[in-house]
Amino acid sequence: MGTAGGGENRDNGQAKLGRHLTLLTALPPALLTLLLLLYMPDIAAGRTISFGFVWIADLGIAFRFYIDALSLLFALLISAIGAFVAIYAVAFLHGHPQLRRFFLYLYLFIVGMLGLVLAGDLITLFVFWEVTSVASYLLIGFNHTSAVARRSALQALLVTTLGGLCLLVGLLLLGSVAGSYEMTQVLASGEAVRASPLYFAILILLLIGAFSKSAQLPFHFWLPNAMAAPTPVSAYLHSATMVKAGIYLLARMHPVMGQTDIWEWTLTCTGAATATVAAVAALRQTDLKLALAYTTVIALGTLTMFLGSDATIVIAAAITFLFVHSLYKAALFMVVGIIDKQAGTRDINKLGGLGQSMQITFVIALAAALSMAGFPPFLGFIGKELKYEGALAVASEPALVATAAVFANAVTVTVAGMVALKPFLGRPNHVYPNVQEAPAGLWISPLILGGLGLTFGLVPELVNDELITPAVTAILGTSETIELKLWHGLNIPLLLSILTFGLGIAMYLGLSRLRDWLSWDFSHAPTNADQLWDKSLEKLRLIAALQTNLLQNGVMRHYLTVIFFTISLVLTYALIRTGQYSLVFEWPHLNLKEWAAILLTVGGALMAGAARKPLIAICALGALGVGIALIYLFFGAPDVAITQLLVETLFLVLVAAILPRLPVFSPGRKIRFRSRDAALGALLGLLVTLTILVVLQTPFDSPASNFFKEASVPQAHGRNIVNVILVDFRALDTFGEIIVVFTAAIAAVTLLGHRLRRGKQ
Amino acid sequence: MEGPLAIVVGILIATGVYLMLARDLLHYLFGLVMISNAANLAIFITGRLTRASPALIPEGLEVPPMPVANPLPQALILTAIVIGFGLLAFTLALIAQAYKVLGTLDVDTMRIAEPRKIKRKASP
Numbered sequence: 043m044g045t046a047g048g049g050e051n052r053d054n055g056q057a058k059l060g061r062h063l064t065l066l067t068a069l070p071p072a073l074l075t076l077l078l079l080l081y082m083p084d085i086a087a088g089r090t091i092s093f094g095f096v097w098i099a100d101l102g103i104a105f106r107f108y109i110d111a112l113s114l115l116f117a118l119l120i121s122a123i124g125a126f127v128a129i130y131a132v133a134f135l136h137g138h139p140q141l142r143r144f145f146l147y148l149y150l151f152i153v154g155m156l157g158l159v160l161a162g163d164l165i166t167l168f169v170f171w172e173v174t175s176v177a178s179y180l181l182i183g184f185n186h187t188s189a190v191a192r193r194s195a196l197q198a199l200l201v202t203t204l205g206g207l208c209l210l211v212g213l214l215l216l217g218s219v220a221g222s223y224e225m226t227q228v229l230a231s232g233e234a235v236r237a238s239p240l241y242f243a244i245l246i247l248l249l250i251g252a253f254s255k256s257a258q259l260p261f262h263f264w265l266p267n268a269m270a271a272p273t274p275v276s277a278y279l280h281s282a283t284m285v286k287a288g289i290y291l292l293a294r295m296h297p298v299m300g301q302t303d304i305w306e307w308t309l310t311c312t313g314a315a316t317a318t319v320a321a322v323a324a325l326r327q328t329d330l331k332l333a334l335a336y337t338t339v340i341a342l343g344t345l346t347m348f349l350g351s352d353a354t355i356v357i358a359a360a361i362t363f364l365f366v367h368s369l370y371k372a373a374l375f376m377v378v379g380i381i382d383k384q385a386g387t388r389d390i391n392k393l394g395g396l397g398q399s400m401q402i403t404f405v406i407a408l409a410a411a412l413s414m415a416g417f418p419p420f421l422g423f424i425g426k427e428l429k430y431e432g433a434l435a436v437a438s439e440p441a442l443v444a445t446a447a448v449f450a451n452a453v454t455v456t457v458a459g460m461v462a463l464k465p466f467l468g469r470p471n472h473v474y475p476n477v478q479e480a481p482a483g484l485w486i487s488p489l490i491l492g493g494l495g496l497t498f499g500l501v502p503e504l505v506n507d508e509l510i511t512p513a514v515t516a517i518l519g520t521s522e523t524i525e526l527k528l529w530h531g532l533n534i535p536l537l538l539s540i541l542t543f544g545l546g547i548a549m550y551l552g553l554s555r556l557r558d559w560l561s562w563d564f565s566h567a568p569t570n571a572d573q574l575w576d577k578s579l580e581k582l583r584l585i586a587a588l589q590t591n592l593l594q595n596g597v598m599r600h601y602l603t604v605i606f607f608t609i610s611l612v613l614t615y616a617l618i619r620t621g622q623y624s625l626v627f628e629w630p631h632l633n634l635k636e637w638a639a640i641l642l643t644v645g646g647a648l649m650a651g652a653a654r655k656p657l658i659a660i661c662a663l664g665a666l667g668v669g670i671a672l673i674y675l676f677f678g679a680p681d682v683a684i685t686q687l688l689v690e691t692l693f694l695v696l697v698a699a700i701l702p703r704l705p706v707f708s709p710g711r712k713i714r715f716r717s718r719d720a721a722l723g724a725l726l727g728l729l730v731t732l733t734i735l736v737v738l739q740t741p742f743d744s745p746a747s748n749f750f751k752e753a754s755v756p757q758a759h760g761r762n763i764v765n766v767i768l769v770d771f772r773a774l775d776t777f778g779e780i781i782v783v784f785t786a787a788i789a790a791v792t793l794l795g796h797r798l799r800r801g802k803q
Numbered sequence: 804m805e806g807p808l809a810i811v812v813g814i815l816i817a818t819g820v821y822l823m824l825a826r827d828l829l830h831y832l833f834g835l836v837m838i839s840n841a842a843n844l845a846i847f848i849t850g851r852l853t854r855a856s857p858a859l860i861p862e863g864l865e866v867p868p869m870p871v872a873n874p875l876p877q878a879l880i881l882t883a884i885v886i887g888f889g890l891l892a893f894t895l896a897l898i899a900q901a902y903k904v905l906g907t908l909d910v911d912t913m914r915i916a917e918p919r920k921i922k923r924k925a926s927p
Contacts, residue, residue: 598910599824606820630804640807644814650833651818659833666815670840673808674880677852678872682880689888693836696892700899704829705908719824720817727817730845734809737849747850747875751858755865763858763871767878779882786889790896 067132067145071124071152078118085114086508088515092162092226102217108162108225111512115361116159116290118509119368123282124152126487130376131274133483134383144184144272151177155283159290164213164223171209171251171287175202178284182271191270197575201264205254209291212247215240216298232298245299248291249308256288256342259316263571266323266335273379276331280338281372289342289364292349296357296517306350310439313347314446316340321453325549326560330378330388330461334371337414337457340450341367344429347443351436358514358524359425359432365505366413366425366495373410373491374461377403380480380488381465390460395470400479402489404466409492411462413499415455415546416539421499424526426451426542430535448542455546456553463550502526603719606726613729623736636676643669656701664694681764805848812848815841828898828908835894839887843880850876 081091094106109117128148135141154177157170176199183195217223219238220231228235235241252258257265265285269276279285292309299305317340324336341363348360380403382388385396397404409420416426429451433444470477479485498505506526515522549556593604632640646666653659667690674683750767760766768776815837822834850873858874860867902908905915 596914596916598913599826602824606824630806632804632807640811643811647815647818647837650837651821656829659829663833663836666837666840670844673844674847676854677847678855678857679847679877679880680857682847682877682884685881685884689884693888693891696895700895703899704902715824719821722824723817723820726820727813727815730816730841731809731813734812734845734848735806738805738809738851742851744850744873744875747873750874751871752866755860761860761862763860763867763874764877764881767874768881772878775882779886782886783889786893790893793896793900 068125068128070149071121071128074121074156075118075125078114078121081109082114082118082508085109085111086512088512090226094162094166097163097165103165103223104163105166106162106224107157107160107166109160110516111509112290112293112516113159115365115509115513116286117156119282119286119365120152120155120159123278123368123372123491124148126372126491127274127278130277130379130484130487131272133481134274134379135272136483140184144181147177147180147184148275148278151181151278151283155287158287162225164217164225164228167225168206168210168213171255172203172206174284174287175199175206178202178268178279181275181279182268184272184275185270188270194264194267194270198264198268201254201261201575205251205261208247208254209251212244212251215244215247219244220298229297232301235298236302241299241302242304245304245308248295248299249312252288252291253312253346254288255291256285256346257316257339258288258312258343258346259319260571262316262320262339263575265339266332267572269329269331269335273331273375273382276335277372277375277379280335280375281368285338285342286364286368289345289349292346293360293517296349296352297519300349301352306352309350310347310436310443313343313345313350314442315343317343317347317446317450321450322560324453324457325553326557328390328557330381330390330393330465331375333390333457333460334374334378337454338371340454341371344447344450347446348429348432348436351432352518353432353435354514354518354522354524355428355435356432357517358510358522359428361510361513361517362421362428362526363425365510366421369491369495369498370410370413370422373406373488373495374414376484376488376491377407377410378461380484383484384480385465385477390464393465394468395466396477397466398470399477400466402479402485404462406485406488406492407462407466409496410488411458413492413495415458416451416542419496419499419528421495421502421505423539424499424502424528426539427535428526430538434534444538448538448545451542452545452549455543456549459546459550460553499528502528599715603722606722610722610726610729613726613733617729617732617736620736623739636673639669639672639676641669642666643673645669655706656704660694660697660701664690667693679764681762804852808844808848808852812841812845815844826909826911828901828910831910832891832894832898836891839883839891843883843887846876846880846883 085091088111091109092106094104097103097105128145131144131148132141135144138144151174154170154173158167158174161167161170179195179199182198183191185191213223216228216235219235219240220228221234222228222231235244238244254261257263265280268279271279320336320339320343324333324340327333327336345360345364345367348356348363351357378388380400381393381396384400384403385393387393413420413422416422429447430444433447434440436443503526506524510526511522511524514524643666646662646664646669649662650659650666653662667686671683671686671690674680674686750763750771753771754760754763754766758766758770760770819834819837819841822830822837825831825834853870853872855870855872858867858871858877898908901913905913907913
């Protein structure tokens with residue numbers, strides 16, 4: 043078969059696969075959604091499900107899952123939106139050569155997110171937390187040929203795993219304070235944790251983890267960059283998953299860590315600041331996808347801001363908004379994907395007049411955008427009314443929170459107009475003359491999601507009784523009743539809503555002028571977080587290169603110097619630690635032959651050290667070896683002396699055989715180095731001598747030696763105790779020694795043999 | 804009795820370190836020989852010296868009749884000497900082959916595995 047034919051076959055296969063994938067890929071998350079829905083009434087009634095197995099018994103770590111109303115809400119969003127995203131992705135990536143890889147990553151991501159929100163053990167939670175980081179890295183960098191995608195993926199990975207590491211430490215501390223890693227026990231030990239001196243550290247570490255994942259200041263910059271991912275991924279990442287992981291962590295830890303001033307202030311201020319900064323940034327964007335991305339950051343900031351409080355209405359607002367946001371944000375990203383695919387651009391300045399040819403998409407976009415902007419009768423309106431009610435109920439700073447909320451929502455209204463009105467109204471643009479409506483595979487998912495936003499808005503009881511209220515109850519720990527309804531009567535929230543619409547619409551109308559002003563203002567700003575990130579990475583590389591050149595500079599003598607110096611430090615430390623010894627040196631009575639042996643050894647050593655020619659050095663080394671052998675001989679070790687002499691001879695023979703092939707000594711080192719090396723040698727020698735002298739001052743006690751003396755004959759039937767130790771008691775050591783020598787011999791022969799064969803040629 | 808030998812060990816270490824820090828690989832090898840000898844001697848001394856007879860048990864007895872030399876350090880040193888020899892022989896072969904391939908014994912010029920400067924990679 044030719045290459046072309048093979049390729050064609052594969053393409054056909056891909057196409058077939060694409061068609062069959064449609065239902066199949068959506069099936070697992072869809073089934074899971076149904077399963078979770080079956081459990082919903084039970085869970086809503088207050089039951090919890092817990093299952094798993096012991097993982098590391100000694101550390102009290104289990105692979106455990108725990109389902110309550112809060113985790114069920116998140117799990118439902120993840121699996122249901124996952125199913126819609128899967129359907130959408132099949133159509134969106136139709137014909138993409140790496141479709142299978144995409145779905146592998148996507149499923150990995152779904153599994154990671156589900157595991158995270160269903161985790162019943164702090165360590166299990168962390169493991170899945172990291173799974174989502176890795177999966178999002180793979181998904182964001184899916185277009186791996188693009189440098190932008192690779193950079194964004196790496197940035198997301200680094201930021202979120204950096205937060206993940208902090209989270210791990212925080213979770214470990216939390217587990218140690220709570221006395222268990224099991225979620226139910228941790229949740230029940232809130233008072234102990236809040237009273238603990240470690241509370242502050244735990245809080246900071248957990249918040250760094252949550253904030254980095256959920257793109258709060260100062261970690262907000264990675265999320266807009268994650269737009270490099272294919273649109274289905276963005277839709278999923280921004281609506282139900284990834285960024286909601288941090289929100290989930292905050293909600294989950296609310297009963298344990300919350301209800302303190304520092305929790306409330308940190309979350310409220312960070313959330314408000316994030317929402318405001320993102321709102322300003324959203325207005326500057328001309329890329330629809332980027333504008334939407336910044337509204338996600340706005341939403342996350344709002345959620346964080348609300349989770350700081352512990353008033354029922356505020357938490358209810360947060361949970362309702364979370365739910366609404368997932369529905370409309372997924373739908374809107376899908377719409378932007380459709381526009382991008384059909385018209386070939388996402389630039390708001392080039393888009394217009396698509397409404398005539400793309401009526402279905404237009405309707406979907408309107409439905410989702412109205413929900414996002416919070417118009418009645420959509421669920422978004424209820425969410426927004428609750429938000430204002432909640433904002434006014436925030437204990438610490440109602441005015442600040444309400445102002446931030448109004449501004450953030452007004453910008454959200456503006457962006458809703460940018461996405462749903464600007465591309466569809468006005469005159470058609472010449473950039474895309476023959477634009478057509480997207481295939482059903484693309485619009486079916488956002489249609490359902492947008493429709494759900496309307497349905498739930500008209501009949502809020504559908505989600506309130508069994509999802510929202512139980513989840514709020516789960517966070518606050520007390521039984522709560524929340525009413526979701528469209529008409530609350532004429533009150534301050536409604537007034538704020540009207541103010542929001544007015545402000546939002548005004549900004550939409552004056553958008554281009556506003557953008558000009560903002561971009562002028564910001565291009566003069568010295569730096570932003572994204573550039574700062576690049577700079578710090580650059581610094582990191584610089585430091586890495588510096589320390590590599592310093593510590594691993596490739597000079598062997600440098601390495602040896604460091605090693606010897608370190609040994610000196612360790613010995614000095616040991617000597618100081620030991621203390622309590624007298625350095626009285628008693629001059630001993632050695633006889634003449636012993637002095638002669640010592641003299642031979644020292645003389646040989648000094649001569650070898652000073653020798654300029656190798657032959658002299660070898661002779662000196664020989665003298666040294668003989669001197670040491672004599673010392674062994676004189677002090678009761680004839681066996682050792684014999685071996686020493688034998689080995690010394692063998693070594694000299696080897697050196698003598700090889701020496702003629704080597705050059706005479708190359709020129710020595712510089713004087714500067716020579717005195718430095720001599721000083722280092724003298725220091726180390728002195729320290730070793732001192733160490734030996736100190737060791738000798740301790741009383742000698744060797745049960746092992748006595749054992750060998752006594753057991754040699756009765757147990758091993760040998761009369762030479764040294765030999766008995768070698769071949770009997772420590773026979774395995776000797777066997778190892780033989781292996782070592784053989785290995786060295788084989789290696790040496792290989793090296794030299796290679797040389798000999800070459801020589802023959 | 805051990806005092807002077809402790810000083811001998813110190814001198815061997817000092818000279819060995821000085822030699823190992825030389826640029827020339829043969830010097831390095833000689834330093835290695837000295838340090839391994841010094842290590843053996845150190846073990847020998849810290850096991851306490853005695854002029855008593857070697858650790859042998861005469862025929863007909865179960866334990867040595869009088870004080871004998873400590874057998875344990877001797878057994879350790881025997882192993883160490885042989886392994887040390889293996890190490891030195893292999894180092895020697897390596898040095899010979901290094902000279903054959905690189906044409907020098909100057910360690911400062913052996914920079915194939917670790918080049919002179921790690922260049923900072925340009926940011927992507």
